[in-house]
Amino acid sequence: MEQLNANGGAQITAGAFSFHSRPCCSLTCTQERVTFWSLVLLCFGVAIGFTVQGYWLVLPFAGLEIGLLAWALESLRNRENNYEILTIDGDSVVLEWRIGKQSGRRELNRQWVHVQCDCSTPGRNCHLCVRSHGLETEVGHFLSDEARLKLAAVLKMQLQG
Amino acid sequence: MSDAAHAHDDHGHHAHPTGMMRWLTTTNHKDIGSLYLFFALFMLFVAGSMALLIRAELFQPGLQLVHPDFFNQLTTMHGLIMIFGVIMPAFSGFANWQVPLMLGAPDMAFPRMNNWAFWLLPVAGFFLLVSFWLPGGAVAGGWTMYPPLFIQGGISYDLTILAVHIMGLSSIMGSINIITTILNMRAPGLTLMKMPLFVWTWLITAYLLIATMPVLAGAVTMLLTDRNFGTHFFNAAGGGDPVMFQHIFWFFAHPEVYILILPAFGIVSQVIPTFARKPLFGYASMVYATASIAVLSFIVWAHHMFTVGMPVTAQLFFMFSTMLIAVPTGVKVFNWVATMWKGSMTFETPMLFAIAFVCLFTIGGFSGLVLAIAPVDIQLHDTYYVVAHFHYVLVSGALFAIFAGIYYWLPKWTGYMYNETLGKWHFWLSVIGMNIVFFPMHFLGLAGMPRRIPDYALQFTEFNQIATVGAFIFGFSQLILLIVVMKAIKGGEKATAQVWEGAEGLEWTVPSPAPYHTFETAPVVK
Numbered sequence: 073m074e075q076l077n078a079n080g081g082a083q084i085t086a087g088a089f090s091f092h093s094r095p096c097c098s099l100t101c102t103q104e105r106v107t108f109w110s111l112v113l114l115c116f117g118v119a120i121g122f123t124v125q126g127y128w129l130v131l132p133f134a135g136l137e138i139g140l141l142a143w144a145l146e147s148l149r150n151r152e153n154n155y156e157i158l159t160i161d162g163d164s165v166v167l168e169w170r171i172g173k174q175s176g177r178r179e180l181n182r183q184w185v186h187v188q189c190d191c192s193t194p195g196r197n198c199h200l201c202v203r204s205h206g207l208e209t210e211v212g213h214f215l216s217d218e219a220r221l222k223l224a225a226v227l228k229m230q231l232q233g
Numbered sequence: 234m235s236d237a238a239h240a241h242d243d244h245g246h247h248a249h250p251t252g253m254m255r256w257l258t259t260t261n262h263k264d265i266g267s268l269y270l271f272f273a274l275f276m277l278f279v280a281g282s283m284a285l286l287i288r289a290e291l292f293q294p295g296l297q298l299v300h301p302d303f304f305n306q307l308t309t310m311h312g313l314i315m316i317f318g319v320i321m322p323a324f325s326g327f328a329n330w331q332v333p334l335m336l337g338a339p340d341m342a343f344p345r346m347n348n349w350a351f352w353l354l355p356v357a358g359f360f361l362l363v364s365f366w367l368p369g370g371a372v373a374g375g376w377t378m379y380p381p382l383f384i385q386g387g388i389s390y391d392l393t394i395l396a397v398h399i400m401g402l403s404s405i406m407g408s409i410n411i412i413t414t415i416l417n418m419r420a421p422g423l424t425l426m427k428m429p430l431f432v433w434t435w436l437i438t439a440y441l442l443i444a445t446m447p448v449l450a451g452a453v454t455m456l457l458t459d460r461n462f463g464t465h466f467f468n469a470a471g472g473g474d475p476v477m478f479q480h481i482f483w484f485f486a487h488p489e490v491y492i493l494i495l496p497a498f499g500i501v502s503q504v505i506p507t508f509a510r511k512p513l514f515g516y517a518s519m520v521y522a523t524a525s526i527a528v529l530s531f532i533v534w535a536h537h538m539f540t541v542g543m544p545v546t547a548q549l550f551f552m553f554s555t556m557l558i559a560v561p562t563g564v565k566v567f568n569w570v571a572t573m574w575k576g577s578m579t580f581e582t583p584m585l586f587a588i589a590f591v592c593l594f595t596i597g598g599f600s601g602l603v604l605a606i607a608p609v610d611i612q613l614h615d616t617y618y619v620v621a622h623f624h625y626v627l628v629s630g631a632l633f634a635i636f637a638g639i640y641y642w643l644p645k646w647t648g649y650m651y652n653e654t655l656g657k658w659h660f661w662l663s664v665i666g667m668n669i670v671f672f673p674m675h676f677l678g679l680a681g682m683p684r685r686i687p688d689y690a691l692q693f694t695e696f697n698q699i700a701t702v703g704a705f706i707f708g709f710s711q712l713i714l715l716i717v718v719m720k721a722i723k724g725g726e727k728a729t730a731q732v733w734e735g736a737e738g739l740e741w742t743v744p745s746p747a748p749y750h751t752f753e754t755a756p757v758v759k
Contacts, residue, residue: 096338096420097418098417098419098423099417107412107416111440111443111444114440114443114444115447119447119448119451127451129466130450130452130481131451133454134451140405140406141443144343144413145413
């Protein structure tokens with residue numbers, strides 16, 4: 073697998089080219105569970121202790137805080153599931169993606185596909201997209217500009233070859 | 234990968250706004266780090282001016298400059314602002330700047346929440362400061378907000394409760410951001426036990442903040458309902474228990490003390506190996522010692538309230554558990570000294586502040602041990618001995634570590650070396666000034682001078698005069714820091730990427746100044 077950067081890589085097997093990319097996530101499921109439940113135990117343990125003594129107003133704040141923590145960890149979990157896969161096999165180019173709650177799949181005819189990488193807008197990342205039949209699909213969300221340019225070159229070469 | 238019709242993931246893709254809008258809307262961790270640090274520097278001068286006014290009043294016995302009630306307002310606000318407006322934001326500034334750089338992450342996990350966490354702080358600071366101009370003046374019952382005084386005050390007390398809530402919310406958002414960033418955004422290969430110690434100390438600090446903030450929020454809300462809604466949580470006349478507030482408050486506030494010092498340990502653990510040109514001695518033991526201190530911080534709170542009356546067994550428990558904290562702290566001090574031992578040491582300003590930290594924080598630790606002894610504490614409670622103790626911990630501890638961190642990372646932030654001569658002037662005047670202010674306070678306390686009193690008996694005059702002279706030396710020497718920072722921002726000798734010969738870590742692999750966007754491609758750590 074050719075590594076474009078730590079977040080994405082391309083692979084060629086038996087004539088088919090595929091590119092996989094996903095964001096860097098170092099939090100494992102076990103670490104997430106340990107983090108969340110240790111804080112739940114600590115916060116609610118303390119809050120329930122004070123509640124038993126009659127000082128119950130600590131409890132709602134603990135609940136709100138743990139709610140915010142749960143939302144944060146859930147967001148990370150969603151990000152972890154993000155991916156992009158681009159496969160060129162014979163005459164077909166298949167794009168599959170999941171970004172946040174949006175996921176999709178598109179199959180294109182290789183002969184009509186062309187790749188464009190626009191780095192001309194100052195202050196914006198390079199815009200790398202695959203176009204066919206008037207439709208444009210952005211690729212390389214999790215890549216740096218350098219890696220997007222590299223991917224654009226690789227894709228152009230693969231589509232021509 | 235998405236259709237053109239879909240919304241783009243646009244974080245960091247737009248042109249940067251300029252002027253005020255850049256700072257108001259920024260989600261960049263470096264910008265937000267700078268905002269935290271400038272806010273802390275501004276508040277340092279605000280709360281420092283209050284300290285100078287306090288010391289000016291105490292230069293002579295009798296009442297010279299300020300009304301006693303205003304004196305109490307000054308001591309209260311000095312404490313609140315220094316803790317919540319200076320030390321905590323300064324460490325948050327370091328965390329914002331350094332944690333992503335040290336982890337090889339492009340930014341914090343939740344950049345927009347990061348922006349909110351910062352911009353809540355000036356609002357809270359405004360509420361605190363504006364209370365001086367409200368009827369009855371600012372809060373005057375001490376930063377600990379003890380009832381019944383706190384229940385009886387004017388409108389500024391409600392405003393202070395609101396400010397504390399806002400600062401608490403800011404801390405919680407910051408902590409969640411830091412925990413998620415550290416756990417989820419480490420570069421491939423950067424395992425937990427390979428993380429720089431500064432990152433470890435912040436991870437543990439964030440845990441402490443999350444564990445204790447609901448307690449503070451609950452405590453001040455109960456004060457608010459006692460004041461305005463007829464509840465009697467802490468009102469003895471209605472069957473409430475004012476002493477219970479002290480338990481709740483210190484259950485929050487003792488871990489808070491470690492929230493103020495653990496990141497300082499982290500900074501010093503980065504600085505000393507760099508200038509000793511040796512790896513940190515006992516890295517794993519430093520991590521475990523930090524975690525032990527955090528755990529112990531939850532079971533020692535009542536040593537702040539030995540005088541309120543508690544069973545002898547409880548006194549013994551809190552006395553011995555407090556003394557136990559000396560063990561992991563001793564491990565840390567030993568490791569710092571062992572790191573320096575036979576090192577190829579040089580003494581640039583960050584290292585000088587780090588060495589001063591080790592020596593003077595240890596003095597603060599020892600006076601803490603003295604205060605941990607229940608029968609001694611009963612004698613020394615609310616005297617200047619306590620003031621001396623916590624200033625040795627928070628000034629020569631937390632603040633000196635902040636200074637060390639500023640000098641250490643300033644070239645990385647600005648791209649220019651700071652003026653070493655001015656830095657050394659700042660160091661020596663600070664160290665000498667600080668000791669002149671706070672060391673005599675040990676003697677004043679042992680002789681029985683009470684704290685938070687604008688007047689005192691004649692026999693305390695000399696030591697108070699010495700302390701006041703020291704305070705002005707220390708206070709005005711901080712202007713040198715301001716000059717050093719401004720000069721480094723404007724220009725000077727170009728800094729290299731590594732800056733310091735012995736510096737190691739991912740943050741030193743990026744150019745100086747660190748580009749606006751760093752590590753968009755995650756580095757691989759071997």
